[in-house]
Structure formats: structure tokens, C-alpha cells
Amino acid sequence: MAELDVQAAQQRYSSIAVLLHWVIALALAFQLALGFAMPKDESGFALYQLHKSVGITILLLTLARLAWRITNKPPRAVEGGFQxxxxxxxxxxxxxxxxxxxxxxWALVSTSEIQVPTVFWGVIPWPHLPLPQGIGETVEGLHETLAWIGVALIVLHLAGALRHQVLLKDGLLRRMAPGGKAGAAFALLAAVIVTYFATGMYVADQYLVPAMERQEAAAEADDDVAGPVEPTPAPTAEATPEAEETDTVEQAAAEEEEEEAGPPPVWTIQPGGRLGFSVSNGDNTIRGSFSEWSGDIRFDPDNPESADIRINVSLASASLGDATQDNMLQGADFFASAANPTATWRSTSVRRTGPNRYSASGTLSLKGASRPQSLTFTLSGEGLRRRVEGSASIDRNAFGIGTGESAAGLAGSVALSFAFDAVGRRP
Ligand code: HEM
Ligand code: HEM
Structure with a gap:
């Protein structure tokens, strides 16, 4: 049996030590749960900022706590020996x-491939540690391992505290309890546990699960674009009457006209299309999409040479699914959309490269620069109701997109993909 110093058990930690002990314990419960549950892709951006501020706060509080401990004697140990x-x-x-x-x-964010600035509680710019980038992965592994070691230590610590309280009944909990009341320590213990699980469940539910669902949906959308041509889905109700008519009458006319090749049909893009982009960033891929874009399409699938296609994309409609990052996209380092709100692609020549397969050259005007930009697409469906699916690879540096530190880890080439239904009409 361990030797207990009954007198020492009556002594207590100073109220400052007690306050710091519990504030840090609560902050750690929040911080660990947040760290484990926050999505590790770009959609966790705002949570990362919070995680960094809470983490630095814990560091500062712990330094204050150690300083207090050195200058204020803690109570004598209750137990000697091995225990x-x-x-x-x-x-x-x-x-x-x-x-x-x-x-x-701190070392991890200082050596990360994307150099995201840290602003302590959104107010004080926090410097990066001067460390070589090469150690980034090691430090990341260390951070995670330390977090798990921390969990194990807290469990051991808790087991020790409960052993004193329940088995030894020496009232040790009172030494670290506000006002020396064991009940207060139990209430705080409950608060620590609730904070941990509530934070973890909330963050997982609000951020991690949606991030995983978005990733799955984006992967599926990419498969759609890359995969085999599908049958055309039914057009929307709005388009049906006209489309129905043009489809039968005009299609017959089109077949007759094939030799003559009159002016190309004019196509209306149907709602429900998708214009997405993705770019690799170190080990992961950043995916986003534009919600506002339109097209002015004159195109005859049988005579692609006569095509005249113009696509307008509202840059402000770009989204990565995270408000903070979306704001960053609109800034000077990326789209600078305030000065050039619209990107435009205009075809110069379109040729057929296979059955229902086309390659188009054109000019992309983006962020004040205009450069040649080709793309490829496939058609499915029949006559004047078609589904268009295609892709392009854009050299973002040619347009000055992603110039700052935050884009340091981004690949130069951005993959664009699009898929939409269109209904045509002969002019
Ligand atoms: C969750 C994170 C926690 C951390 C990081 C932590 C950390 C610490 C540390 C470092 C000490 C030593 C203080 C010193 O001598 O300077 C201490 C003491 C103590 N802690 Fe915690 N603690 C945590 C949670 C808890 C919980 C949940 C309880 C209650 C069940 C508890 C009860 C105690 C008690 C009673 C002492 C005083 C031990 C003694 O008098 O020898 N701690 N804690
Ligand atoms: C007591 C303080 C801290 C604790 C307990 C803690 C805990 C954690 C945990 C549990 C994770 C998840 C590990 C994983 O599953 O991969 C994590 C990740 C992370 N932490 Fe902390 N953290 C602390 C402080 C900080 C600070 C001060 C910073 C930055 C200034 C920071 C930056 C990060 C980053 C960037 C990640 C994500 C790493 C990744 O992408 O895998 N942490 N942290």
C-alpha cells in the first residue's frame, strides 16, 4: 500500500493554478476533438484557423502556468513510492x-506546402517558424502522434485522480477543485468529457461528413465526364414543346440539308449543367465549380467548321465549398474578380476527331489576359437535343492565377470539366 501523507492531502493548489488547470483542460478537450474531426481538405479552412488560435492560446496559458508554478510552491505530494x-x-x-x-x-503550418498565414484570433499576424520545408511530413506525423499520446496521458491522469477519490478516499480531488469542493471538480470533469464529445460530434456532423459527401459527388461527376457517353436525359418541361417539334420536323430537314450545310443551329444550354475545376495540391486535389455561366453556341455537329461558340463564366460564382477560401479565390492572388468579373472563351475553329468527338481551338480571356485555349468535347443524344461533356487543361500561370504564398503548392495545370444538356433550333 502506498504511503499517504494525510497532512499534505489538506493542502491545496492556489486558485490561479486551479483556474489555469481547468481552463487548459477544457481547451484541450475542445482542441483534441476539433483536431480529430476537422476535415483535412480545404473545406476545413475556417476550422484550421480556429484550431491554430486555440492551440497557440493553450501554449501561452501553459507557459503562464509553468511560470506561476515556478514562482509559487505547489502543495506537497500526497503519495510517495512508485505511485x-x-x-x-x-x-x-x-x-x-x-x-x-x-x-x-506551429512547425507543421510553418513547413506546409501551402503557406497559409496564421492570424491569431483573426487579429494578430502570427509568424511562421524558420524551418526547412522538407521536415513538413515528419512534423505532421509528430503532431498527430503527440495528440494521441496526450489522450493516453489524460486517461492515465484521470484514472489516477479517480483512484484517489474512490479507492483511497483521501480527498485529493479537493486540492485541484475550485473552492476546495470535490463536487466542483466532478462537475468540471463532466464538462471536460461533454466538451470533447460534443465538439467532436458537432464538427464531424457539420463539416467532416459534408466534406466527404462533396468529395464523393465530385469524384462521381468527374467519372461522368470522363466515362462513356450516356443517353440524353429527358429535357426539362420548359423546353419540351419546342424541342419536340423541332426534333421531328427540323431533324428531317437537317438530314435533307446535310449537303448544303446552311447556318448552324443555335443551342440553348439547359439548367442543371456543371462547370467544374480541379487542381492538385501536394497529396490532395482541390475541387470547385462555377455556378453562373452561360453560352452562345452556334454549332452543327455535321459541319463543325462553321461553329461559333462563346462561353461566359462569372468568376465570382466560383466555389470550393468554404466561405473563407472562396473569398481568397476572389482576391488579387487568384481571380481578382472585381477588376475582371467575367472569363470568356470564344472558339476559333472546331473539328471532328471521331464519332461524336470534337476538338475546339479558341481564345480564353481571363484576368486581363487573352491566350489560345483548346478544349475537347463529346456529344450524345440525337438531332437537336444533345448532351455535351468535355474538358480542358488550363495553364493557370499564363493568366497570373495563384501568385501568392497560399498557391505555392498548387500544380500549374488546372483541369476544367463541363457537362450540360442543350436544345438546338435552326435559325
Ligand atoms: C484534460 C486535461 C488535463 C490536463 C492536461 C491536466 C494536467 C495536470 C497537471 C500537469 C497537473 C500537475 C499540476 C502541477 O503539479 O503543476 C494536474 C494535477 C491535477 N489534476 Fe489534472 N489535468 C487534466 C484533467 C484533469 C481532470 C479531468 C481531473 C479530475 C478528475 C484532474 C485532476 C487533477 C488533480 C486532482 C490534480 C492534483 C494532483 C495532486 O495534487 O497531486 N485533472 N493536472
Ligand atoms: C494543444 C495544442 C494542440 C492539440 C492538442 C492539437 C491536436 C491536433 C489533432 C488531434 C489533430 C488531428 C491529427 C490528425 O488526425 O491528423 C491536429 C491537426 C492539426 N493541427 Fe493541431 N493541435 C494543437 C495545436 C496546434 C497548433 C498551435 C497549430 C498551428 C499553429 C496546429 C495545427 C494543426 C494542423 C494544421 C492540423 C492538420 C494537420 C493535417 O493536415 O493532418 N495545431 N491537431
Whole structure:
């Protein structure tokens, strides 16, 4: 049986030490749950900012706590022997964790491929540590490992505290309880546990699950574009009467006219299309889409040479699914959309490269620059009701998109994909 110092058990930590102990414990419960549950892709951007600010706060509070401990004597140890040694070791390792976790986090963002600035609580610009980029992955692994070690230490620490309270009944909990009341310590213990699980469940539900669903949907959309040509879905109700008529009458006319090749049909893009983009960023891929775009399409599938196609894209409608990042996209480093709100692509020549397969050259005007830009597309469907699916690869540097530190890890080539239904009419 361990030797207990009954007198020492009556002593208490100072109220500052108690306050710091519990504030840090609550902050750690929040921080660990947030770290584990936040999505590790770009949609977690706002959560990362929060995670960084809370982490740095924990670091500063822990330094203050250590300073207080050095200048104010803690109460004598209650227990000697092996159990006493174990308690002391766990306490020391908890301090190592409380300092090491934020330091590795700080090192991790300082050596990351995308250099995202840290602004402490959105107010104080926080410098990056001068570390070589090469150690980025090591530091990331260390940060995660330390987090798990922290969880294990907290469990051990809790088991120790409960052993004193329940088995030894020496009232040790009172030493670290506000007002010396064991009940207050139990209430705080419950608060720590609730904070951990509530944070984890909320963040997973609001951010992690939607991020995973978006990723799946984007992967499916990409498969659609790359995959075999599908039958054309039924056109929307709006388009039906006219389309029905043109389809039968005009299609017959079109077949007759094939030799003559009159002016190409004019096509109306149907609602429900998609214009997406993706770019690789180190190990992951950033995906987004434009919600507002339109087209002025004159195109005869049998005589592609006569095509005249113009596509307008509202840059402000670009979204990666995260408000903070979407704002960044509109800034000077990326689209600078305030000065040039619209990107335009205009065809110069279109040729057939296979059955229902086309390649188009044209000019892309984006962010004040105009450069040649080709794209390819396939058609499915019949007559004047078609589905168009295609892609292009855009050299973002040619248009000065992604010039700042935050784009340092982005690949130069951005993959564009589009899919939409169109209904044609003979002019
Ligand atoms: C969740 C994160 C927690 C951390 C990081 C943490 C950390 C620490 C550290 C470092 C000490 C030693 C203080 C010193 O001597 O400077 C300590 C003491 C103590 N902690 Fe915690 N703690 C946590 C949670 C808890 C919980 C949930 C309880 C209650 C069940 C608790 C109860 C105690 C008690 C009673 C002491 C005083 C031990 C003694 O008098 O020897 N702690 N804690
Ligand atoms: C006590 C402080 C901290 C704790 C307990 C903590 C805990 C965690 C945890 C549990 C994860 C998830 C690990 C994983 O599953 O991959 C994580 C990730 C992360 N933490 Fe912290 N963290 C702390 C401080 C910080 C600080 C101060 C920063 C930056 C200034 C930071 C930046 C990050 C980043 C960027 C990630 C994501 C890494 C990735 O992409 O996998 N952390 N943290």
C-alpha cells in the first residue's frame, strides 16, 4: 500500500493554478476533438484557423502556468513510492504534451506546402517558424502522434485522480477543485468529457461528413465526364414543346440539308449543367465549380467548321465549398474578380476527331489576359437535343492565377470539366 501523507492531502493548489488547470483542460478537450474531426481538405479552412488560435492560446496559458508554478510552491505530494513517482511522471509528460502539441502544430503550418498565414484570433499576424520545408511530413506525423499520446496521458491522469477519490478516499480531488469542493471538480470533469464529445460530434456532423459527401459527388461527376457517353436525359418541361417539334420536323430537314450545310443551329444550354475545376495540391486535389455561366453556341455537329461558340463564366460564382477560401479565390492572388468579373472563351475553329468527338481551338480571356485555349468535347443524344461533356487543361500561370504564398503548392495545370444538356433550333 502506498504511503499517504494525510497532512499534505489538506493542502491545496492556489486558485490561479486551479483556474489555469481547468481552463487548459477544457481547451484541450475542445482542441483534441476539433483536431480529430476537422476535415483535412480545404473545406476545413475556417476550422484550421480556429484550431491554430486555440492551440497557440493553450501554449501561452501553459507557459503562464509553468511560470506561476515556478514562482509559487505547489502543495506537497500526497503519495510517495512508485505511485507517487508515476503521478509525477504523468504530470511532467502532460506539460511536455501541452507545450509539444502546439509547437509541432506551429512547425507543421510553418513547413506546409501551402503557406497559409496564421492570424491569431483573426487579429494578430502570427509568424511562421524558420524551418526547412522538407521536415513538413515528419512534423505532421509528430503532431498527430503527440495528440494521441496526450489522450493516453489524460486517461492515465484521470484514472489516477479517480483512484484517489474512490479507492483511497483521501480527498485529493479537493486540492485541484475550485473552492476546495470535490463536487466542483466532478462537475468540471463532466464538462471536460461533454466538451470533447460534443465538439467532436458537432464538427464531424457539420463539416467532416459534408466534406466527404462533396468529395464523393465530385469524384462521381468527374467519372461522368470522363466515362462513356450516356443517353440524353429527358429535357426539362420548359423546353419540351419546342424541342419536340423541332426534333421531328427540323431533324428531317437537317438530314435533307446535310449537303448544303446552311447556318448552324443555335443551342440553348439547359439548367442543371456543371462547370467544374480541379487542381492538385501536394497529396490532395482541390475541387470547385462555377455556378453562373452561360453560352452562345452556334454549332452543327455535321459541319463543325462553321461553329461559333462563346462561353461566359462569372468568376465570382466560383466555389470550393468554404466561405473563407472562396473569398481568397476572389482576391488579387487568384481571380481578382472585381477588376475582371467575367472569363470568356470564344472558339476559333472546331473539328471532328471521331464519332461524336470534337476538338475546339479558341481564345480564353481571363484576368486581363487573352491566350489560345483548346478544349475537347463529346456529344450524345440525337438531332437537336444533345448532351455535351468535355474538358480542358488550363495553364493557370499564363493568366497570373495563384501568385501568392497560399498557391505555392498548387500544380500549374488546372483541369476544367463541363457537362450540360442543350436544345438546338435552326435559325
Ligand atoms: C484534460 C486535461 C488535463 C490536463 C492536461 C491536466 C494536467 C495536470 C497537471 C500537469 C497537473 C500537475 C499540476 C502541477 O503539479 O503543476 C494536474 C494535477 C491535477 N489534476 Fe489534472 N489535468 C487534466 C484533467 C484533469 C481532470 C479531468 C481531473 C479530475 C478528475 C484532474 C485532476 C487533477 C488533480 C486532482 C490534480 C492534483 C494532483 C495532486 O495534487 O497531486 N485533472 N493536472
Ligand atoms: C494543444 C495544442 C494542440 C492539440 C492538442 C492539437 C491536436 C491536433 C489533432 C488531434 C489533430 C488531428 C491529427 C490528425 O488526425 O491528423 C491536429 C491537426 C492539426 N493541427 Fe493541431 N493541435 C494543437 C495545436 C496546434 C497548433 C498551435 C497549430 C498551428 C499553429 C496546429 C495545427 C494543426 C494542423 C494544421 C492540423 C492538420 C494537420 C493535417 O493536415 O493532418 N495545431 N491537431
Amino acid at each position: 507517487g513517482f508515476l503521478a509525477k511522471t504523468v504530470h511532467t509528460l502532460l506539460y511536455v504534451f501541452m507545450i509539444g502539441a502546439p509547437l509541432t502544430g
